[in-house]
Amino acid sequence: xxxxxxxxxxxxxxxxxxxxxxxxxxxxxxxxxxxxxxxxxxxxxxxxxxxxxxxxxxxxxxxxxxxxxxxxxxxxxxxxxxxxxxxxxxxxxxxxxxxxxxxxxxxxxxxxxxxxxxxxxxxxxxxxxxxxxxxxxxxxxxxxxxxxxxxxxxxxxxxxxxxxxxxxxxxxxxxxxxxxxxxxxxxxxxxxxxxxxxxxxxxxxxxxxxxxxxxxxxxxxxxxxxxxxxxxxxxxxxxxxxxxxxxxxxxxxxxxxx
Numbered sequence: 001x002x003x004x005x006x007x008x009x010x011x012x013x014x015x016x017x018x019x020x021x022x023x024x025x026x027x028x029x030x031x032x033x034x035x036x037x038x039x040x041x042x043x044x045x046x047x048x049x050x051x052x053x054x055x056x057x058x059x060x061x062x063x064x065x066x067x068x069x070x071x072x073x074x075x076x077x078x079x080x081x082x083x084x085x086x087x088x089x090x091x092x093x094x095x096x097x098x099x100x101x102x103x104x105x106x107x108x109x110x111x112x113x114x115x116x117x118x119x120x121x122x123x124x125x126x127x128x129x130x131x132x133x134x135x136x137x138x139x140x141x142x143x144x145x146x147x148x149x150x151x152x153x154x155x156x157x158x159x160x161x162x163x164x165x166x167x168x169x170x171x172x173x174x175x176x177x178x179x180x181x182x183x184x185x186x187x188x189x190x191x192x193x194x195x196x197x198x199x200x201x202x203x204x205x206x207x208x209x210x211x212x213x214x215x216x217x218x219x220x221x222x223x224x225x226x227x228x229x230x231x232x233x234x235x236x237x238x239x240x241x242x243x244x245x246x247x248x249x250x251x252x253x254x255x256x257x258x
Contacts, residue, residue: 001073001074001075002039002073002074002075003071003072003073003074004035004038004039004071004072004074005069005070005071006035006069006070006071006072007067007068007069008027008060008063008067008068008069008070009062009063009064009065009066009067009068010063010064012067013063014135015135015136015160015162015172016031016060016063017063017133017135018132018133018134018135018136018137019132019133019135019136019175020131020133021059021131024059024060024061024063025059025060025063026057026058026059026060027058027060028136028171028175028178029052029054029175029178029195029198030169030171030172030174030175030178031171031175032052032058032085032093032094033049033052033169033171033174033198033201034167034168034169034171034174035072035085036049036052036072036083036085036094036096036201037049037168037169037201037203037206038072038168039072039074039083040074040081040083040098041168043081043098043100044100045203045206046104046202046203046204047098047202047203047206048098048099048104048200048201048202048203049083049096049097049098049198049200049201049203050096050097050098050099050199050200050201051095051096051097051197051199052094052095052096052197052198052201053094053095053096053196053197054093054094054195054196054197055092055093055094055095056091056092056093057093058070058085058087058093068087068088069087069088070085070086070087070088070093071085071086072084072085073085073086079099079100080097080098080099080100081097081098081099081100082095082096082097083095083096083097083098096201104202107202107230107232107240107243107245108218110214110216110218110232110234110240111216112143112151112216113145113146113148113149113150113151113216113217113218113219114146114148115146115147115148116143116144116145116146116151117144117145117146118144119142119144119145119183120187124139124142124183125137128192129182129183129186129192130179130182130183132175132179134160135160135161135162135172136160136172136175136176137160138154138155138156138160138172138173138175138176138179139152139153139154139176139179139180139215140152140153140154140155140159140212141153142180142183145183145184145187145217147187147188147219148218148219149184149216149217149218149219149229150180150181150183150184150216150217151180151214151215151216151217152176152180152214152215153212153213153214153215154173154176154177154180154212154213154214154215154233155172155173155176155209155211155212155213156170156172156173156176156208156209156213157170157171157172157173157208157209158208158209158210158211159211159212160172164208167207167208168203168206168207169203169206169207169242170207170208170209170242173208173209173213173215173233173242174233174242174244176215177215177217177231177232177233177242177244178195178231178244178247180215180217180231181195181217181229181231181247181249182194182195182249184217184219184227184229185222185227185229185249188219188222188227189222189223189224189225189226189227189251191225191251191252192251192252192254193226193227193249193250193251193252194249194250194252195247195248195249196248196249196250197246197247197248198244198245198246198247198248199245199246199247199248200243200244200245200246201242201243201244201245202240202242202243202244202245203242204239204240204241204242204243205235205239205241205242209233209235209241210235211236213233213234213235213236213241214233214234215231215232215233216231216232216233216234217229217230217231218230218231218232220246225250225251226248226249226250226251227248227249228246228247228248228249229247229249230243230244230245230246230247231243231244231247232244
């Protein structure tokens with residue numbers, strides 16, 4: 001088993017100060033996907049992380065002091081690579097896997113959803129449904145949404161002033177796509193939501209985005225308390241850079257509604 005240690009504190013990860021809930025920074029799913037992609041960088045391309053599940057929230061109570069330590073555990077079992085993010089006490093917070101030689105089903109083309117309506121409010125970052133500070137305000141243009149999906153323009157770490165070194169994906173851009181999904185789910189189920197799992201994270205083009213991309217949300221299903229969708233990031237050349245397939249969103253426990 002290989003272990004990669006991560007110390008999270010304000011000096012090394014200042015952008016996480018803009019991802020706070022109740023005054024405490026919280027690690028977003030998008031950053032965990034980056035850590036898992038880095039841990040699986042030696043796998044065949046295109047990289048596909050499968051069955052990423054949120055087991056426990058990561059609240060950084062030591063962020064402005066000595067920091068909070070986490071680790072990615074990497075375990076090879078036959079053709080499979082298991083990835084687990086654990087805290088300093090060994091408790092698992094996220095899990096995912098990479099399976100070798102598993103056929104990748106092509107995605108349907110990413111198109112503008114039918115029946116697109118303008119955004120329901122002028123301020124995308126209302127402090128409630130989307131609570132993000134400047135380093136995570138990745139949605140630059142929100143074109144609109146419908147019962148079948150949403151679309152907007154998303155920027156990544158270079159435009160948002162993150163350090164530009166050693167990235168395997170583009171965490172703030174990925175978070176921007178999840179933000180679009182949260183806005184879509186709010187209109188569909190009438191509540192603010194949190195992402196709890198991603199069936200597949202497909203990395204077609206590794207590294208930070210070179211510029212703005214179109215972010216698409218495509219509905220899979222919805223009920224009174226949850227929704228599921230796919231998210232795609234398409235460059236100016238029309239080719240997907242990243243895709244999140246089967247993103248599961250559940251209503252937030254604080255009961256926030258539109």
